[in-house]
Amino acid sequence: MGYNWSRCRGSLALGMLLCAMSSSVGASPVQRVISLSPHATELAFAAGLGAQLVGVSQSSDYPPAAKQIERVANFKGINVDRIVALQPDLIISWPEGNPPKSLSMLKQMGYTIYPASIRHLDDIATHIRELSHYATHPEQGQKKARAFMAQLNSLKRLYQHASPVRYFYQISAKPLITMARGSWPSEVFALCGGVNVFANSPSPYPQVSVEQVLLAQPTAMFSTNANSMQVWKRWHEELPAFQHQHVWALNADWLNRATPRTLNAVRQVCDSLAQARKN
Structure with missing residues (x-):
């Protein structure tokens, strides 16, 4: 089922991000993706994985196409049984908001879990770029990542x-x-x-x-x-x-x-x- 994130070591935030970066570089296209937060859903679409999403969180309402996808998580928790039934190739998690116990259970099952932790504005582009490696056409996500950084850097210069x-x-x-x-x-x-x-x-x-x-x-x-x-x-x-x-x-x-x-x-x-x- 993919990379086992339990192999990651070090501090939680930095270790998981480095692990995501190192593993996704060698990733191959996936067919079934689940996102566990609204921001993870938007990042998946931006990375070119929208068509592969088979499950999202309850509040995932953007882009509009996300509203048509099955709900497998909400603010109360994650439906692990339903996620298993959907047989995802990739799960995009939100470590700061998803229940640690449920994420740990999914990791132990061997699912590929990409932690979409974001502390800085630059991380948005990083995740889009890394997730694009799982898409059939990674150049689409990479183009959006570059466009995001170009606009962000322009705003930084304007208000520095x-x-x-x-x-x-x-x-x-x-x-x-x-x-x-x-x-x-x-x-x-x-x-x-x-x-x-x-x-x-x-x-x-x-x-x-x-x-x-x-x-x-x-x-x-x-x-x-x-x-x-x-x-x-x-x-x-x-x-x-x-x-x-x-x-x-x-x-x-x-x-x-x-x-x-x-x-x-x-x-x-x-x-x-x-x-x-x-x-």
Whole structure:
């Protein structure tokens, strides 16, 4: 059934990525693929594996063709029995989100599992390029990987000297959760010159208080849910972001899913911070 990922050694994130890179280079085209997260599904399509997908996760809704594929996983877990019945040649996993026990079980069965872990924007192109080795026409995915990097590098050059803007990114309102430096999607904001007011939190996704946000005095505030920002209604006059109307709702799929569409999130964030710099 392919490469046994249990042979990978070293740190989890780096070891799995290096293992993916070393094995996929010598990979041959596969006929049946399963993805276990929405971002993995998008990466599979980008790599030229869309036609080979026989199972995807519940929230896989892009591209539109993904909606027609059987669901084998959701936020509660993975349907291991159904995956076995579908006899995949390749499983694209999400190590940070899929149940470790289920992934371990599939590895022990000998399935080829490609871990689509993404910490940096460059990793999106890396995964598309590596997954393309499993496609019948790898040049399609490799072309998309190059195009992604060309656009990403262009955006980096455009905003490399942008003046810093202190921002707060609200992941949820109840509880009030944000992100720290190094956590996805912090690099999107950093590329645009954003300075996270909670960058140095010891937790990757810290729960903070209203008082802490008020003390931080962010110049810009973001969320992927406009309604969730209503929590700040009574403190509008105390927050610079609201005083200058530097409050934006971002497209959740663009920002939260690490895929080629992340470039849209970068442009959306950069445009917003550019507006903040004008005041």
